[in-house]
Amino acid sequence: MTGLTQTLSKNPLREPGDIARRYTVYVLVGGAVLATSIHLLVLGTDWSRMGTLAQIGETVASLTPNLSYIPKVAEPLFETALMAFWGTLLAVILSIPVAYLGATRTTPSMLLGFPVGRGIIILSRSTHEIIFALIFVAALGLGPLPGILALACRSIGFMSKTTAEAIENVDQGPIEALEATGAGKASQFLFGVVPQVSPTFLGNAIFQFDINIRRAAILGMVGAGGIGLHFSEQMKTYNYGNAGACVLAVVVLVIFGEIISNRLRTRIISG
Amino acid sequence: MAFLTIRDLRKTYPTGETALRGVDIEVEEREIVALLGLSGSGKSTLLRCINRLVEPDSGEVILDGLDITRLGKRDLRRTRGKIGMIFQHFNLVDRLTVLENVLSGTLGSSSFLRAFTRAFPQDDIRRAIELCSRVGIADHIKKRADQLSGGQRQRVGIARALIQKPKLLLVDEPTSSLDPKIGAEVMELICEIADERSIPVLFSVHDVGQARSYSHRIIGLQNGEKVFDEDTGALDRKSLNLIYEMKPVPASAAQ
Numbered sequence: 001m002t003g004l005t006q007t008l009s010k011n012p013l014r015e016p017g018d019i020a021r022r023y024t025v026y027v028l029v030g031g032a033v034l035a036t037s038i039h040l041l042v043l044g045t046d047w048s049r050m051g052t053l054a055q056i057g058e059t060v061a062s063l064t065p066n067l068s069y070i071p072k073v074a075e076p077l078f079e080t081a082l083m084a085f086w087g088t089l090l091a092v093i094l095s096i097p098v099a100y101l102g103a104t105r106t107t108p109s110m111l112l113g114f115p116v117g118r119g120i121i122i123l124s125r126s127t128h129e130i131i132f133a134l135i136f137v138a139a140l141g142l143g144p145l146p147g148i149l150a151l152a153c154r155s156i157g158f159m160s161k162t163t164a165e166a167i168e169n170v171d172q173g174p175i176e177a178l179e180a181t182g183a184g185k186a187s188q189f190l191f192g193v194v195p196q197v198s199p200t201f202l203g204n205a206i207f208q209f210d211i212n213i214r215r216a217a218i219l220g221m222v223g224a225g226g227i228g229l230h231f232s233e234q235m236k237t238y239n240y241g242n243a244g245a246c247v248l249a250v251v252v253l254v255i256f257g258e259i260i261s262n263r264l265r266t267r268i269i270s271g
Numbered sequence: 272m273a274f275l276t277i278r279d280l281r282k283t284y285p286t287g288e289t290a291l292r293g294v295d296i297e298v299e300e301r302e303i304v305a306l307l308g309l310s311g312s313g314k315s316t317l318l319r320c321i322n323r324l325v326e327p328d329s330g331e332v333i334l335d336g337l338d339i340t341r342l343g344k345r346d347l348r349r350t351r352g353k354i355g356m357i358f359q360h361f362n363l364v365d366r367l368t369v370l371e372n373v374l375s376g377t378l379g380s381s382s383f384l385r386a387f388t389r390a391f392p393q394d395d396i397r398r399a400i401e402l403c404s405r406v407g408i409a410d411h412i413k414k415r416a417d418q419l420s421g422g423q424r425q426r427v428g429i430a431r432a433l434i435q436k437p438k439l440l441l442v443d444e445p446t447s448s449l450d451p452k453i454g455a456e457v458m459e460l461i462c463e464i465a466d467e468r469s470i471p472v473l474f475s476v477h478d479v480g481q482a483r484s485y486s487h488r489i490i491g492l493q494n495g496e497k498v499f500d501e502d503t504g505a506l507d508r509k510s511l512n513l514i515y516e517m518k519p520v521p522a523s524a525a526q
Contacts, residue, residue, distance in 0.1 A: 177362035177428075180322055181435055182352035182379025187386050191375050195366040 065248040066241030073227065073249045080226035081253060083144050083219070084212035087151025092205045094152065095159035103164040106189070117160065124157025129215045133224040144225030151215055155208045159201075166200040167193060202268050206261045213257040217250045227253075272333065273297035274471055275321070275439060280330035282316055282495075290316035291327070292495040298439075298471050303462060305486035305503070306475040307514050312492040314475035318441045321473070322354045323347060335438060352379035355432030355470075357461070359444040361424040363431075365417035369408060372416050372427050373399040376434040395434070402430040406460060422453035429461060433468075440465060442474035446481060454478070458485050479511065 051059075100106050102117025132153045136146030175192035183191070220228020231246040275298040282291040290313045298304050306314045319325035321332050323339060332339040339350055355376075363372045377395045378386055385391065391399075403409050406426040411419055416427060425445060432440060442461060446454030462485050465472045476482050482489055482503070489506050491499030491514035499506075499514050 173358065173360050173362035174364040176324060177356065177358060177431070178375060178378060180324055180351060180354070180356040180441075181376050181431070182348040182350070183375070184348065184379075184383070186383045187378040187381075190383065190386055191364060191367070191371075191378060195364050199366075 062240040063244035063247070064241060065244035066239075067245065069242040069245040070249065073230065073245055076220070076225075076227040076230045077249050077253055079144055080216045080220070080228070080250075081213065081257070083147045083151060083216040083224075083226050084209060084257070087148045087216065088155055088205065088209040088212050090148065090152035091155030091159050091208065092201075095156050095163055098156060098160035099163035099167060102160055103167040105167055105170070106193075117164070121157045121161050121164070124153055124155075125161065126157075127154070129154040129219065130222055133219045133222045137223045142223040142225070142229075147216060147219045147224030147226060150219060150224055151212045154215065155212060159204055159208060162204045163197065163201055166197040170196045199268055203265055206264050206268075210257050210261040213254055217253070272336070274300045274302075274335060275473070276331070276333040277317075277321070278331040278333075280317065280320055280332065281328045282313075282320060282325060283328060290495050291320065291330075293330070294492070294495070294497050296473075296490060296497065296500075298473055300471055301466075301469050302488065303465060303472045303474070303486050304488045304490060305482035306473065306490050306492060307479065307482050307499070308475075308492035309515060311494075313495040314492055315443055317492065318356075318443050318473065318475060321439075321441055322351050322356065348379055352435055353438045355435050355437030355440045357425070357428050357432050357440065357442040357445050359447045361421075361428045361448070363416040363424055363427055366415060368413055368415055369403065369419070369427050370396075370399055370412045373402060373430045373434055376431040379435070399430070399434055402433050403427075405433075405464070406430045420453075421449050422457060425449065425457050426460070429457070429464070433464065437470055440470050440472045440474075442472060444475050444477060447477055451478075454481070455484075461485075479506075482506075 098117050098120050100117070101108075101113040102121055104110070104114065107114045107117065129150050132150035133146060136149045140146045140149075170193050174196075175188050178188045178192050216226050216228075218228050220226040220230065221232045223229065227246055227250055231243055231250075234240075234243040234246060275296070277294060277296040280291050280294045280296075283289040290311075294313070294317060296304075296317075306317065308314050316325055320327040320330075321334075321339065323332075323342075327340060330340065334350070334354070337350065339347070342350060364375065367375070371389070374391050374395060377391065381391065381395075400409070400412065403412050406429050408419070408423055408426050408430070411423060416424060419427065425448075428445075440461070445457055445461065449457060458481055461472065461474070464470070474486070483506060486503050489499065489501060489503050490497060491510065493514060493516070499510050501510070
C-alpha cells in the first residue's frame with residue numbers, strides 16, 4: 001500500500017516521467033519526418049523550373065472546357081459508366097464464392113479453401129486498378145473489356161472481405177433454429193445467413209459502383225477504354241479545352257453516380 | 272419403453288467442461304416434463320443432445336423406438352423434422368416476414384429451389400396461416416419479424432415449431448426473455464397446443480412457479496447429473512434445496 005502511494009505523484013494521470021517520455025517520442029518522430037521531407041522533397045525539387053503563380057493560373061485557364069466538344073464526349077462517357085457497372089457486377093458475383101471460402105464459419109476447408117479465399121482478397125486489395133488494367137490491356141488489347149476486368153479484380157477483394165466479415169458476425173440463433181427443423185446446409189445459408197448479410201452486401205456493392213465510376217474514368221489513360229482514353233489523347237495533342245470538357249463530363253458523371261447510389265442505399269436501409 | 276428414452280447421456284465440450292455425466296430420462300406420450308436446475312447444470316445441453324444440435328459423447332436417445340444417436344446425416348435431418356424446438360431468444364430471422372419464418376419450419380422437407388423462389392406448397396402456406404391465427408399473430412403475417420414484440424416473436428417461434436407436425440417439442444427457457452405476464456401466456460399457449468395435439472413436451476425453465484404450474488413431472492439437474500425426478504406435486508422445499516444446492520465441484524471435474 002505504502003509502496004504504491006509512494007511511487008505515484010499527486011495526479012497519477014500526469015506522471016512527470018510519463019510526460020517527459022511522451023514528448024521525447026513526439027519530438028523524435030516529428031523531427032525524423034521533417035528531416036527526411038527536407039532531404040527528399042524540398043532538395044529533390046528542381047526549383048529553377050518552378051513557374052510563377054500566374055503561369056499556374058494560365059495553365060488552369062487553358063483547361064476551360066470547350067463546350068462544343070461535349071457531344072463527342074457522350075459516347076465514351078456512357079462507356080465509362082457501363083464499364084463501372086459491369087466491372088462491379090462481375091466483382092459482386094465472384095465475391096460470393098470467395099467470401100464463402102474466406103469466412104471461417106462457412107469455408108469447406110481451413111487448409112485449402114480458406115487460404116485460397118484470403119489469398120484472392122489480399123491480392124485484389126493490394127494491387128492498384130491501374131496495374132490490373134496494364135496487365136489486361138497487354139493481354140487483351142485496348143478497349144473497355146480489359147477495363148471491366150481490371151475493375152472487377154480490384155473490387156473483388158473489398159466485396160469478399162466485407163462479406164466474409166458479415167458472415168462471421170451473423171447471429172447464430174436463427175441458423176440453429178433452422179438446423180433444428182432439419183433444414184440442410186444450403187437452406188440454412190439461404191434463410192439464415194443471406195437475409196442477415198444482404199443489407200451489408202448490397203450497400204457495399206453500391207459503394208463499389210460509386211468508386212468504380214471514378215476508377216473507370218482513369219483507366220482509359222492506360223488504354224482500357226472509356227473517357228480516360230479521350231482525355232489523355234486530348235492532353236497529348238495540346239487540346240486543353242477539349243480535355244477540360246472531358247473533366248467536366250467526368251464530374252457530372254460522378255455526381256450522377258453518387259445521386260443514384262444514395263437513392264439505392266436509402267431504399268435498402270428502409271427495405 | 273417410454274416415448275422418449277434417454278440412457279446414460281454424456282457430454283464433455285472440447286473446452287473440457289463436462290455438461291452431462293450420464294443422464295437417464297423418460298418422457299411418456301402426452302407428458303409435459305420440466306427441467307429445473309442452475310445455469311450450467313446441463314439443461315440446454317440435454318435438450319440439444321436430443322436433436323443432436325450438440326453431439327453427445329455417449330448414451331442413447333430413443334424417440335418412438337428409433338435411436339437418434341445412431342442416425343446418419345440424412346436420417347438425422349428427417350428425424351429433426353419431427354422434433355419441434357422453441358428457443359429462449361426466439362431465434363427468428365429478423366429480416367424475413369412472419370410467414371417466411373413460420374414456413375422456414377418446412378425447409379427440412381422442401382427443395383432448395385422451392386425455398387429460393389419462395390414457392391412453398393399451397394398446403395404448407397395454408398397451414399402456416401392457420402397456425403399464425405392459432406397462436407394469435409394472424410394480423411402480423413406480412414410484417415417483418417423484427418417489428419413484433421417479444422411475446423409475439425415467441426408465438427412465431429411456436430408456429431414455426433408446430434408447422435413441422437412435431438412428435439416431440441423441445442422448449443429451451445421459452446419465457447426467460449419475456450416479462451412474467453407475457454411469459455405465462457406463452458407457457459399456457461404451448462401447453463394448450465401440446466394437449467390438443469397430443470405432443471409430449473420437454474421444457475427447461477428457471478422459474479420454479481412455472482415448472483409447478485405447467486408440468487406433469489419435474490426433473491432436476493445439478494452439475495450434469497439428475498438429482499430429482501418426480502411428479503410435479505412431489506416438489507417441495509427439500510427437493511428444491513436438493514436441485515439448487517451448490518455442491519463443491521468434484522476434484523476430477525475441476526481439472
